[in-house]
Amino acid sequence: MNRVHRNAALALAGVASLAAVAASAPSAFAHVIAGVRVFPVTTTFDDPGVGDELTLPQIIWQRGAGPQDDTQVQWEFDKRITPTTALIYNHGFDILSMAGSKTRTGFENVVVTGKWQAFTSAEHEFVVSVGVGREFSGGTATQGIGGDQYGSTSPNLYFGKGLGDLPIGMLRPFAVTGEFSYAIPDRRLNSTASNNGNPALFSGSLSLQYSLPYLQSQVKDVGLGNFFGSMVPLVEVDYTSPTGGPAAGNPATLLIAPGVIYEGDTYQVGLSALIPGNKAAGQNVGFLLQVHFFLDDILPNSLGKPIFN
Amino acid sequence: MSARILTLGLALLLAGGATAEAHAFLRTATPPVGATVTAPPTEVAITFTEGVEPKFSTIEVRDSGGARVDRGDPHNPQGVQTRLIVSLGALKPGVYSVNWSAISVDTHHTEGKFTFTVAPPGTAP
Numbered sequence: 001m002n003r004v005h006r007n008a009a010l011a012l013a014g015v016a017s018l019a020a021v022a023a024s025a026p027s028a029f030a031h032v033i034a035g036v037r038v039f040p041v042t043t044t045f046d047d048p049g050v051g052d053e054l055t056l057p058q059i060i061w062q063r064g065a066g067p068q069d070d071t072q073v074q075w076e077f078d079k080r081i082t083p084t085t086a087l088i089y090n091h092g093f094d095i096l097s098m099a100g101s102k103t104r105t106g107f108e109n110v111v112v113t114g115k116w117q118a119f120t121s122a123e124h125e126f127v128v129s130v131g132v133g134r135e136f137s138g139g140t141a142t143q144g145i146g147g148d149q150y151g152s153t154s155p156n157l158y159f160g161k162g163l164g165d166l167p168i169g170m171l172r173p174f175a176v177t178g179e180f181s182y183a184i185p186d187r188r189l190n191s192t193a194s195n196n197g198n199p200a201l202f203s204g205s206l207s208l209q210y211s212l213p214y215l216q217s218q219v220k221d222v223g224l225g226n227f228f229g230s231m232v233p234l235v236e237v238d239y240t241s242p243t244g245g246p247a248a249g250n251p252a253t254l255l256i257a258p259g260v261i262y263e264g265d266t267y268q269v270g271l272s273a274l275i276p277g278n279k280a281a282g283q284n285v286g287f288l289l290q291v292h293f294f295l296d297d298i299l300p301n302s303l304g305k306p307i308f309n
Numbered sequence: 310m311s312a313r314i315l316t317l318g319l320a321l322l323l324a325g326g327a328t329a330e331a332h333a334f335l336r337t338a339t340p341p342v343g344a345t346v347t348a349p350p351t352e353v354a355i356t357f358t359e360g361v362e363p364k365f366s367t368i369e370v371r372d373s374g375g376a377r378v379d380r381g382d383p384h385n386p387q388g389v390q391t392r393l394i395v396s397l398g399a400l401k402p403g404v405y406s407v408n409w410s411a412i413s414v415d416t417h418h419t420e421g422k423f424t425f426t427v428a429p430p431g432t433a434p
Contacts, residue, residue, distance in 0.1 A: 031332055036421045038334075122420075169343070217335040218423055220343030226336070265331035265358055297331035300415045 031294055035122030036218055037162035037175060038211070040261045041292050043270040044236045045179040045205035048127040048160030049117045050086035052295040052304045053078040062274065062286030070286075071095040074108070080306040088113040088131075109147045110136045113156070125162025125175070132156065137186065150187040150197060156180065164218065173214040178206045182243075189250075199242035199250050209234040213263060232261040236272065251280035257288065266297040333357040333391075333413035335421050342423040349400035349427050353379065353407055360390030365412035368395040373404050390414065402429040 032039040032049030041047050041055075055076040062070045074092035081087060092108035115131035137151040160177040180203070187197035209232050215222065216229045236259070241252035259272025274286035296304040339354040340346050353370055363383050370379040380396040393411070405427065410420045 031417075033332075033419070213334065217338075217342060217421055221337070221341040294331070296417070297415070300417075 031296060032117075032127060032160065034120050034125045034127050034160070034162065035164070037125035037160075037164060037214065038263075039127065039160045039162075039175065039177060040209070040211075040232050040263055040268060041270065041290070042177060042205075042207045042209075042234065042236055043259055043261070043272045043288050043290050044238050044255065044257045044274075045207075046088075046156075046158060048129055048158045048177050048179075049120070050080055050084060050115050050129065051078055052080050052086075052299075052306075054293045054295055055290060056293065058288065058290040060274070060286060060288045062282065063284045068096060068098045071097070072108075079303070082308050083306050084117040086115050086117075088115060107147060109151060112136070115156075115158075125160075125164050127158075127160040129158040130156065131158070133181065135183075148198065150185060152183045152185045152198065152201075154181045154183040162214075164214070169219045170215075172219050173211045175209045175211060175214075176206065177209070178204070180204045201240055201250070202243050203238070203240045205236060205238045207234050207236040230263045232263060234259060234261065237277070252278070253281040254278045255281050259288070266294050268292045268294075331359050331413070331415075332417045332419050333359040333361045333411045334419055335409070335423075336391075338407070338423065340425040343425065345426040345428050347428050347432055350397060350425075352394050352396050354386075354392060354394045355409060357391050357393065357411060357413075360414040361385075361393055361411045362414060363393060366393055366410060368393060368407060368409045370395065370397060371406050371408075372401075373406075378405065400427050402427050 031051060032047055039047050039049065041053070043058075053076075055074070058072075058074040058076070060070075060072040060074070072092050072094050074090070076091075077089045078086050079088075088111075090111040090113070093105065094108060095103060095105050097103040111133055113131050113133040115129055117127065117129045119128040120126070133154040133156055135148070135151040135154070137147075137149055157180045158178070161175065163174040163176070164172045166172050166174075183198075183201040183203070185198040185200060189197040189199045211232045212224060212229050213232070216224055236257040238255040238257070239253070242250045254277030256275045256277045257272040258275070259270060261268055261270045268290075270288070270290040270292070272288045272290075274288055276282040276284070294304075298304060334357065335342070335355055336358050337356045339352075340350050353368055355368065363385050366383055368379065368383050369377060371377050378398050378400060380398065383393050383395045386392055386394050393409075403426070404424055406422060406424050408420075408422045410418070412418055
């Protein structure tokens, strides 16, 4: 799954320079499994592995500074090429509404990411993946609303570590995941911020998860039942910062997203609050809803299996 | 455009014509995961979220010394595909570890492990 986490924070900022924000990437992930650990799809950034999955839709809503409301409807499709590599397609549609003004809408830039799940340790519940994301400028994006005139290329690093090897039983359901990326813009913002370019951007995201399914099935059946026993409460933190050179209108942002994921058999649903961690990330709490499908379970003989096995 | 994309997404979901199956995860177990029981169990039973293939699935039960104490006979009870049972020998008081490996009916592999404890005789339930 590919997630350009910076976009949620920038949408929350409600800044007019949404046009300068690269297309955000929704969440998505099939079953990334390392031993007895199942890493769910996180809501604001990508999970640590590859899979055959579909996010349809992810909806981000944020009441911006002043009267402007920002709504993003996003979708993502992940397709494994081999068992450990995948291509990920992200797109979205933004709706900007403001009292007294006409609602403006437009498409985000398309982002395609190639991802390789390079290392998996079942014993240590550990996964590492690397990828390269390409944000395409041009015809599919609507400038000034959700799209950028110029694209970017981002090397990405993903990891996931389950804490099942801890000696304290009730701590073993914890897991940590993360994604780090560096966006290299096609056109770097000039010193007068007049060329519609973008700064190079570092993004880092972390999640701390407590898996109730893991607790129930690996540690102790505490009688939660099927519904609550399928939930994963978590907190995600997303940080973005321009690196080197002019960064007018692109301040560092910090976003905190507490939420919960419900893991169904063939799907999952995620719900998060989006809390600005600094002024640049916005002034109001937003919300994110994600509906995600595991194609390896729904369509195991077609879209749910690697193209080359 | 959004409606067309949604339609395409639904079409993708329906394509292939395969019945939706899923990974087989542990739903419940007997003895329960992490439980302390007063009477030694004669079997370990795991109920999964999906049907599993007993010929390709295993449940291994070992004592605290690592010795295997199950009879190596995983089977579905009375054709119930979502349930896998393995018989046990006589168990003494102590901590036992269960390691299971399941192949679901749609060939997805999952695994897990948990422990249970057999309390000494006379222990209050």
